Amino acid sequence: MNQDLNVDSILDGWFTEGPTRLPDRSVEAIVGRLDGTPQRRPIASLGGVQLDRYALALVGVAAVAAAAVLAANLVSNRQGGVGGPLGSPSSSASGSVAPSPTPRRSLDLGSSQPVAGRIGCGNQGLIPLRATLLDCSGDGTRVLVLNSNLDLLVVHADGSETQVAQLSQLEAYRGSSRPVGATISPDGTRVIFAGLTTAGLSCHNGALFGVDVGAGLPEVLWESERDGIVSYPTFSPDGTRIAFADSYCDHDHNVWVMNADGTDPRQIVGPFGAGRVHGVAWSAAGDRIALSYSGVPDSLGSGILTFAPDGSDFRQVSGADEFCWPGRRC
Amino acid sequence: MDRDLVERAKQGDKDAFTALVVQYGDRLFSVAYRILRDTTRAEDAVQQTFLTAWRELRRLRDDDRLEAWLYRLLVNACFAEIRHTRRWQPGLRVITDPEIAPSSDDTQVSVALRDELERAFRRLSGDQRAVLAMHHYLGLSGAEIAETLGLSRGTVRSRLHYARQQMRAAIEADSRLVATGELA
Numbered sequence: 286m287n288q289d290l291n292v293d294s295i296l297d298g299w300f301t302e303g304p305t306r307l308p309d310r311s312v313e314a315i316v317g318r319l320d321g322t323p324q325r326r327p328i329a330s331l332g333g334v335q336l337d338r339y340a341l342a343l344v345g346v347a348a349v350a351a352a353a354v355l356a357a358n359l360v361s362n363r364q365g366g367v368g369g370p371l372g373s374p375s376s377s378a379s380g381s382v383a384p385s386p387t388p389r390r391s392l393d394l395g396s397s398q399p400v401a402g403r404i405g406c407g408n409q410g411l412i413p414l415r416a417t418l419l420d421c422s423g424d425g426t427r428v429l430v431l432n433s434n435l436d437l438l439v440v441h442a443d444g445s446e447t448q449v450a451q452l453s454q455l456e457a458y459r460g461s462s463r464p465v466g467a468t469i470s471p472d473g474t475r476v477i478f479a480g481l482t483t484a485g486l487s488c489h490n491g492a493l494f495g496v497d498v499g500a501g502l503p504e505v506l507w508e509s510e511r512d513g514i515v516s517y518p519t520f521s522p523d524g525t526r527i528a529f530a531d532s533y534c535d536h537d538h539n540v541w542v543m544n545a546d547g548t549d550p551r552q553i554v555g556p557f558g559a560g561r562v563h564g565v566a567w568s569a570a571g572d573r574i575a576l577s578y579s580g581v582p583d584s585l586g587s588g589i590l591t592f593a594p595d596g597s598d599f600r601q602v603s604g605a606d607e608f609c610w611p612g613r614r615c
Numbered sequence: 616m617d618r619d620l621v622e623r624a625k626q627g628d629k630d631a632f633t634a635l636v637v638q639y640g641d642r643l644f645s646v647a648y649r650i651l652r653d654t655t656r657a658e659d660a661v662q663q664t665f666l667t668a669w670r671e672l673r674r675l676r677d678d679d680r681l682e683a684w685l686y687r688l689l690v691n692a693c694f695a696e697i698r699h700t701r702r703w704q705p706g707l708r709v710i711t712d713p714e715i716a717p718s719s720d721d722t723q724v725s726v727a728l729r730d731e732l733e734r735a736f737r738r739l740s741g742d743q744r745a746v747l748a749m750h751h752y753l754g755l756s757g758a759e760i761a762e763t764l765g766l767s768r769g770t771v772r773s774r775l776h777y778a779r780q781q782m783r784a785a786i787e788a789d790s791r792l793v794a795t796g797e798l799a
Contacts, residue, residue, distance in 0.1 A: 292783045293751070299732050300649055300752040304657075307644035311658045315640075315665045316633050322666050324627055324673055 423471030423522065427498075437467055437478060439498050447499045449476045466517045470524045470545070474498055477527055477545070479515040482508060491515035493529060495547065506547035513537075517564055520545065521571045526594065528574050530562040538562040540576055542594050553596040575602070621678040624669075632672075636665050639682065643689050649748035650693045652736065660692040667692070683763045686749070690764060694741040728786065735785035743778035746771055 419437075420429040426442040435452040449467075467478035475497050482490045482505060491514045494503035509515055509531050518529040527545050532538040538561050543550035563577040568591075575591045589602040620638075623631035643664060647657035667688050675684055736744065745764070749755045755763065761771045 292779060292786055295728070295732075295786055296747070296751045296779075296782060299729065300748060302729075303645075303648050304654060305641060305645045307640035307661060308658065311644070311662060312633075312636055312640055315636055315662050316629070318662070318666055319629050319632065319669055322670050324625075325670050 419467045420469045420520075422469050422473030423524075424473065427469060427473035429467055429469040429476060431467070437476070439469065439473070439476065449496055449498060450478060450480075450494070450503050452478075452480065466519075466529075468518045468520045468527070469498075470520050471522060472524060475524075475545070477506065477518045477520070478503070479518055479529070491531065493518055493527070493547075495545075507541075507543060507550055517562070519565050519567060521567050521594070522569055523571055526571075528565045528567065528594070530565060530576075532561075538578070540565060540574075542574070542596070551596060553592065618678045621672075621675070621681055625672050625675070632665075632669055635681075639685055640665075643685060646686070646748055646752060647689055647693055649752045650690070650741070650744045651696055652733065656696045660689060660696050663692040663695070664689045686763050687765060690741075690745045693745065697741045697744075731785040731788055732782065735781050739778055739781060743774050743781075746774045747778040747782070750775060 418428060418430055421427065428440050429449075430438050430440060431452070432438060437449040437452055439447045439449055441447070467476060469476050475495060477493055477495045480492055480494050480503075482492045491509040492505050493507040493515055495506045496503040506527075507515075511531070513532040516530045516532070518527050520527060525545055526542055528540065528542050530538050530540055540553040540562060541550050542553060561578060565574055565576045567574055572593065573591050574594055575589055577589055590599055591602060592599045617634075617638075620631045620634050624635060640661060644657055644661045647660040647664075648654060651657050651660060664685060668685060671688075675681065736747075739747070746760055749760045749763070750757070757771045757775060758768055760766070760775075761768045764771070
């Protein structure tokens with residue numbers, strides 16, 4: 286009993302430590318975003334029932350994504366021609382950084398219009414209850430989620446679901462050995478996810494698996510040569526390539542780019558040392574990839590690098606620890 | 616709680632809603648920080664909470680339940696932040712913020728013990744973190760937490776039990792280190 290009282294008292298004390306005041310910048314950010322956040326009517330007044338919310342949300346994803354694409358095209362046109370690269374090397378090199386509407390440390394690389402980043406797939410409010418949103422198709426009609434049973438699902442605009450894989454079968458999925466990430470092709474027909482070829486090992490037999498949505502079993506596309514954790518598979522905007530990270534026992538990370546069918550894997554050797562990669566993201570035009578890293582040794586620091594998909598032309602982006610390509614979700 | 620403010624906010628009055636943000640912002644932020652242990656993510660969670668609240672406010676049937684409803688939205692926003700963090704950070708790193716770390720003079724919990732508690736807390740699930748913070752920081756009983764989060768009392772009791780068990784293990788581990796002189 287005394288021990289319990291002691292635990293309670295220690296926890297009470299520990300929880301009192303820490304900040305208690307919401308910074309003014311957050312209040313300003315909230316108020317500033319109200320204009321872009323329309324109030325919803327109660328479901329009942331729309332004549333729907335609770336079950337309709339999911340379908341409505343997905344229709345919303347589609348509408349918002351379509352608006353985002355339209356807006357991105359407008360930006361592209363303003364920047365000089367239809368189909369011109371967004372966030373191209375020249376524009377990112379210019380260091381044009383738009384002010385973020387929120388205090389989140391996002392960086393808009395090269396565009397004055399962070400149009401798509403904070404809507405559509407990135408909107409946490411659209412994620413189904415108790416599921417994690419992993420990716421959405423380019424047209425916004427399908428979302429890839431991981432539910433609480435570790436089922437990888439594609440949810441379609443009509444609310445129907447297609448199970449892609451049961452990651453719960455990967456016994457070593459939990460803890461630090463957990464592979465991270467899955468991506469859906471821009472046309473929504475194919476999913477590539479990170480997993481393990483052998484469960485229960487400490488280091489980790491990571492692999493990438495590919496599966497056509499609604500057809501067949503996942504196939505191994507690529508296996509880590511160093512038994513490492515594979516993470517952040519990300520389709521290029523045109524669906525032809527995949528960028529992802531690989532590691533050895535969760536350190537000494539590498540970035541790879543390969544064709545979406547698993548051929549021609551190329552290791553990207555960058556100046557980020559034997560550290561960690563925390564995410565990769567393609568530019569809207571597919572001509573640049575950004576990666577977030579923290580270096581080993583610590584003297585390398587952490588930050589954002591961008592590079593061409595062939596592994597050339599590395600550029601350090603200073604002053605940010607998150608990134609957001611213009612025309613891409615964040 | 617000013618019912619008039621809530622009613623006006625429901626009708627789309629931004630000034631009224633801003634007043635609610637000011638009124639509840641600090642409390643929500645304090646709880647979010649206790650769940651997430653990171654000021655930036657706590658700010659993000661609070662922002663998301665208020666934006667969701669603004670969007671969904673018309674669906675709030677009982678204005679007197681506003682605060683409980685906000686806590687429920689906040690906890691969901693914290694869960695989303697935890698998922699996001701895990702997705703983008705394969706290895707969680709402990710972030711120490713010198714601005715919020717108390718000095719050694721006014722330390723209520725020793726530095727070593729604090730580290731143990733931080734590590735243990737970060738190993739808890741979001742569900743467990745939320746009930747622990749609401750119990751020990753807000754001082755809510757299990758029944759009150761259950762009502763606020765829309766859970767059964769048994770579920771809350773179970774989450775509290777397992778969360779406290781892990782935190783107790785951390786405290787005991789710290790005690791052993793002290794006893795063996797490793798921290799001397």
